[in-house]
Amino acid sequence: MSTKKVFVGLTAVTSVSIFLLHSYHFSWGSHHRSHYSTVSPRSSSPPEPHPRRKQTAVVFLKTHKTAGSTVQNILFRFAERHDLTVALPGGVCSYQNHQFCYPRPFSRLFVHPLTRPSRIVASHLRPGLSELRSLVPPDATFVTIVREPASMFESLFSYYGQHSVSFRNAPNRSIGAFLSRPTAYYRPGERFAMFARNSLLFDLGGDPNRDPGDRAYLRDFILGLESVFSLVMVAEHFDESLVLLRRLLAWDLEDVTYVRLNARSEASRARLTGDLPDQARQWNWLDAQLYQHFNATLWAKLGALGPESLRRELGLLRQANGRLARDCFGVAGPGPPPALQASQIQDKELRPWQPGGRVSILGYELPRNLSLPPSLATSCLRLITPEVSYSRRLLMKAAVRARLQRRNRPGLGNRPDWEGD
Numbered sequence: 001m002s003t004k005k006v007f008v009g010l011t012a013v014t015s016v017s018i019f020l021l022h023s024y025h026f027s028w029g030s031h032h033r034s035h036y037s038t039v040s041p042r043s044s045s046p047p048e049p050h051p052r053r054k055q056t057a058v059v060f061l062k063t064h065k066t067a068g069s070t071v072q073n074i075l076f077r078f079a080e081r082h083d084l085t086v087a088l089p090g091g092v093c094s095y096q097n098h099q100f101c102y103p104r105p106f107s108r109l110f111v112h113p114l115t116r117p118s119r120i121v122a123s124h125l126r127p128g129l130s131e132l133r134s135l136v137p138p139d140a141t142f143v144t145i146v147r148e149p150a151s152m153f154e155s156l157f158s159y160y161g162q163h164s165v166s167f168r169n170a171p172n173r174s175i176g177a178f179l180s181r182p183t184a185y186y187r188p189g190e191r192f193a194m195f196a197r198n199s200l201l202f203d204l205g206g207d208p209n210r211d212p213g214d215r216a217y218l219r220d221f222i223l224g225l226e227s228v229f230s231l232v233m234v235a236e237h238f239d240e241s242l243v244l245l246r247r248l249l250a251w252d253l254e255d256v257t258y259v260r261l262n263a264r265s266e267a268s269r270a271r272l273t274g275d276l277p278d279q280a281r282q283w284n285w286l287d288a289q290l291y292q293h294f295n296a297t298l299w300a301k302l303g304a305l306g307p308e309s310l311r312r313e314l315g316l317l318r319q320a321n322g323r324l325a326r327d328c329f330g331v332a333g334p335g336p337p338p339a340l341q342a343s344q345i346q347d348k349e350l351r352p353w354q355p356g357g358r359v360s361i362l363g364y365e366l367p368r369n370l371s372l373p374p375s376l377a378t379s380c381l382r383l384i385t386p387e388v389s390y391s392r393r394l395l396m397k398a399a400v401r402a403r404l405q406r407r408n409r410p411g412l413g414n415r416p417d418w419e420g421d
């Protein structure tokens with residue numbers, strides 16, 4: 001589907017649903033908190049005497065330009081291996097096959113009926129927390145990920161430079177020009193403005209245009225997040241975050257191995273220098289505060305784990321990733337498999353979506369000269385399947401499963417008791 005079509009669709013839908021967009025000012029905190037105050041965050045605990053059962057109900061709130069695609073791929077593969085229903089977009093926003101009508105506040109109507117109720121949620125959405133809760137079992141674990149705001153902003157600027165009106169307004173599409181006078185180019189209501197200021201806070205359900213001096217707002221917002229999310233990962237400390245995720249969910253090492261997805265080519269990256277990182281943090285002040293808070297929280301949890309355990313678990317994870325790179329790609333050394341430009345990738349299904357302009361998003365292909373046993377080849381393919389293809393694939397699988405269920409158990413529904421309200 002062409003990008004243009006997507007945008008036309010988005011405009012059409014958003015304009016008929018202005019009322020929904022009013023919950024722009026929705027927050028997890030303050031008045032909503034009372035509903036959720038019974039949900040206490042699970043802390044990273046010391047090793048448990050008995051192995052717990054794997055947690056198989058997980059909501060990953062995917063944020064933009066934060067390594068979220070890599071986490072999503074981990075969850076999609078886990079879901080396939082354990083035969084779990086993944087919530088997939090469908091129905092209302094049929095022009096989006098990989099996100100839930102973002103940036104409209106989430107409703108379960110955005111979820112394809114064949115994938116409701118769900119055990120895994122990992123595609124872009126903007127909360128709607130109570131709707132999200134009604135989609136998954138009551139004991140589902142909520143996690144999300146944040147990224148350092150200056151590098152996040154650089155990434156957003158380059159990825160959405162063509163699309164966000166605010167970014168397009170800047171002379172020469174220059175990030176320096178934008179950051180020198182952001183208020184001259186940024187208009188809150190404009191198309192894709194959500195990527196141009198405090199994008200992280202927006203994705204988590206907050207109001208990106210809140211007065212940065214409103215400390216109570218931010219404090220309540222963070223408290224609200226903490227009551228919902230058992231773990232907030234940090235992109236800069238990705239492997240450390242996965243160590244905590246694995247412990248939280250009682251998953252195996254193999255369940256969290258990964259290849260980094262949706263990364264830009266080196267040539268598409270700009271390094272912010274001079275005053276620019278500070279200006280970016282200043283402009284995204286709310287995000288900067290969120291980041292500081294959750295990075296500190298992450299390191300407090302890692303501290304509780306102890307340096308020895310952390311070192312050991314990081315070593316195990318990196319070894320497991322190395323084995324994967326060797327088995328799937330024939331990589332000899334310790335490093336990751338070589339990433340390719342989309343044009344170098346023969347299999348269309350493996351080409352990641354390209355945002356346009358001069359930005360190149362890299363992907364992978366399995367080496368042709370490596371003959372893998374079929375089951376290994378399949379799991380290697382999933383590891384490098386980009387979000388859009390993977391979502392389509394999972395939906396096809398859900399359709400097949402539904403057909404089989406209907407044939408085998410006519411008249412018998414399979415609505416577990418948490419569905420329905």
Ligand SMILES: *[C@@H]1O[C@H](CO)[C@@H](O)[C@H](O)[C@H]1NC(C)=O
Pocket residue numbers: 171172174177
């Ligand atoms: C835009 O680019 C042109 C050509 O490189 C340069 O002459 C001009 O000064 C730039 N404008 C701004 C505002 O940076």
Ligand SMILES: *[C@@H]1O[C@H](CO)[C@@H](O)[C@H](O)[C@H]1NC(C)=O
Pocket residue numbers: 148236295296299
């Ligand atoms: C996150 O916090 C840790 C511990 O204080 C610090 O060492 C690290 O530099 C921080 N990460 C970033 C990217 O700021």
Ligand SMILES: *[C@@H]1O[C@H](CO)[C@@H](O)[C@H](O)[C@H]1NC(C)=O
Pocket residue numbers: 330367369370
């Ligand atoms: C496969 O081809 C790549 C280069 O295309 C080469 O580096 C690698 O050694 C080859 N592997 C095998 C097993 O022949």
